[in-house]
Amino acid sequence: MKSAVETLNPTRVRLTVEVPFEELKPSLDAAYKKINQQVTVPGFRKGKIPARVIDQRFGRGAVLEEAVNDALPKFYTEAVNEGELNPLGQPEVDITELKDNELLAFTAEVDVRPTVEIPDYSGIEVTVDSVEVSDEDIDKAVEQLRDRFATTSAVERAAAEGDIVVVDLEAKVEGEVLEDGVANGVNYTIGSGELLEGIDEAVTGLEAGGSATFTSELKGGSAKGKEAEVSVKVSEVKARELPELDDDFAQLASEFDTLEELRGDTRGRLERSKKFDQATQAQEKVLDALLELVEVPIPEKLLEDEIQTRKHNLEHHQLGQMGLTLDAYLEMQEKTADEFEAELKEQAEKGIKTQFVLDELVNKEKLSVGQEELTEHLMRRAQSSGMSPDQFAQAVVEGGQVPMLVGEVARGKALAVVVEAAKVVDDKGETVDLDDDEDETGETVEVTSEEPAAEESDNEAEKAAEADKGGDKAEG
Structure with a gap:
């Protein structure tokens, strides 16, 4: 031959x-x-x-x-x-x-695969947010915890902001009651903005048995976007009562004996969370800086497949689970179809470029993936997918996705090499040491790369489990 x-x-x-x-x-x-x-x-x-x-x-x-x-x-x-x-x-x-x-x-x-030349990346320098936890941050977190332990009780007075009212609603358009415009026994917190525009003003000041009418543009249903005359009747007014911020609350809401200990633990958790966010921000900025240094031609067919895969995953998995159509999603995001397509193309190009560059780095640095590293990555992916490790592992094997997971870990290690070589400073000019950063679970922050959706890395194993079948398109 x-x-x-x-x-x-x-x-x-x-x-x-x-x-x-x-x-x-x-x-x-x-x-x-x-x-x-x-x-x-x-x-x-x-x-x-x-x-x-x-x-x-x-x-x-x-x-x-x-x-x-x-x-x-x-x-x-x-x-x-x-x-x-x-x-x-x-x-x-x-x-x-x-x-x-x-x-x-x-x-x-x-x-x-195009030939990718990896330049000297040791001069990369990025600036990230500093890790600061203020007393206000702690107050806000403790207040959110306190809010979870609030109790409610019926009161015989006019409703005010922050109260919970039980209401019956009836919406009319052009004098006709809508078939889907009647709801009874709805709990609504005044000031939350979770229902119709204008309802706060209508129910504020009403006692149980009181009623009012107001006009509002309907956000959904058969008459979406139309002005409706809404009748609201209050059947009950309930006041929310927050527990006192004292040692008793600390014992009720946590494993700590005093409020001071609870606040100290809250500070520690917020610091760990912000350090994790800082590390994530660092890797994202270092990756962007690295990609700026490298010219990578992208195969047209691969880019087309990547765009279609991302669009399919968004429409049929992410939005589908939320009961949204693509048109409804674009309306919520205030984007046109052309703007959405342009963003999708930009994301797809970055995803493919990221994989090519990091794969070349894996080869250049002669990086390998050990069994322990692969197992740890699999455990994290299983947790994020909502599957048990055994289920996820079985789906990965049956779907032929083991090489994909190995690639993810290897690319993460490649990016970690670049991050380690880069100079990372915070917005105060202080050098940031990422070696000891830990996430909320105490695990070392794993540096990972953005994966091309053509690999469907976020849900391939989950889909394989559902369909008993599983592809790295970029690997051919």
């Missing part, structure tokens, strides 16, 4: 392959054997039909077609290996010549 490689552009090549006919013999023998098992000819036992009879009865062309289809993947793979190529996706194959007993010739166009 002879092969040659023609570079069409930085991310696409054309292979030209010529195969002497004798190298097709194993596939020809297999073709005759396969046809033998599929057909019957009077006078011959099944599986014992001579080749010349098959040629006469069914045509030599059918045998050649079967043999070529069987042999092409093998010869294509040999040509790829001979050319030391890293193909992405499936090739477009064209048989240019097939002479019986003489020659098979074909071409194969395929996208390939």
Whole structure:
């Protein structure tokens, strides 16, 4: 077999392959054997039909077609290996010549990984937020905890901000009560802004049994976007009572005996959380700085697949779980379809570029992934997916996603190398040491990269578990 490689552009090549006919013999023998098992000819036992009879009865062309289809993947793979190529996706194959007993010739166009030159990244410098926990931060956190332990009790007075009112609602549009415009026994906290615009003013000052009307633009339902006349009747007013901020509250809401101990623990948790956020911010900014230094051509087909995969995941997984359509999502985000498509393309390009650059770094730095590292990563991914480690591991194996997880860990280690070499300072000019940063669970912060959605790294294993099947498109 002879092969040659023609570079069409930085991310696409054309292979030209010529195969002497004798190298097709194993596939020809297999073709005759396969046809033998599929057909019957009077006078011959099944599986014992001579080749010349098959040629006469069914045509030599059918045998050649079967043999070529069987042999092409093998010869294509040999040509790829001979050319030391890293193909992405499936090739477009064209048989240019097939002479019986003489020659098979074909071409194969395929996208390939671009050559990525990693520059000196030791000069990268980024600025991140400083870690500061103020008394106000602690007060806010303790107040949120206190709010969770609030109690309610019915009161015989006019409703005021912060009270909970139980209301019956009826919405009319053009004098007609909407079928989906009636709701009874709704609990609403005055001032929360969780219901209709104008309801706060309408119910404030009403006692149990009081009623009022107001106009409001409906945010959903059959008359979404229309002005409606809404009648509201208050059946009950309930006051929220917060526990006193004292040692008794600390014992009620935590494992601590005093309020001072609770506040001290709150400060520690907030500091750990902000350090984790600081480390995440550092890795994101270092990654952006690294990508700015590298020129990476992106295969068009891979980019198209990446964009479609991201869009599909958003529509059918993330938004689908929330009961939202893409149009509703865009309306909430106040974005046009063109703006959404542009952002999606930008994110897809960054995701692919990130993978190519970090994969090259893995090779350059000769990074490897140990079993313990892979297990720890799998445990974290299982936790974020809501699956048990055993379920997640089984789904990963059955879906053929182990190489994908290994790639994630390796890229994370590659980015960690760059972060370690970079100079990270906070907004006060102080050097930030990320080595000892820990997240809220006490684990060392894991530096990971943004993954191309073409790998569907965030939900591939979960989907594999659901469908009992699982692809790294960027790996081909």
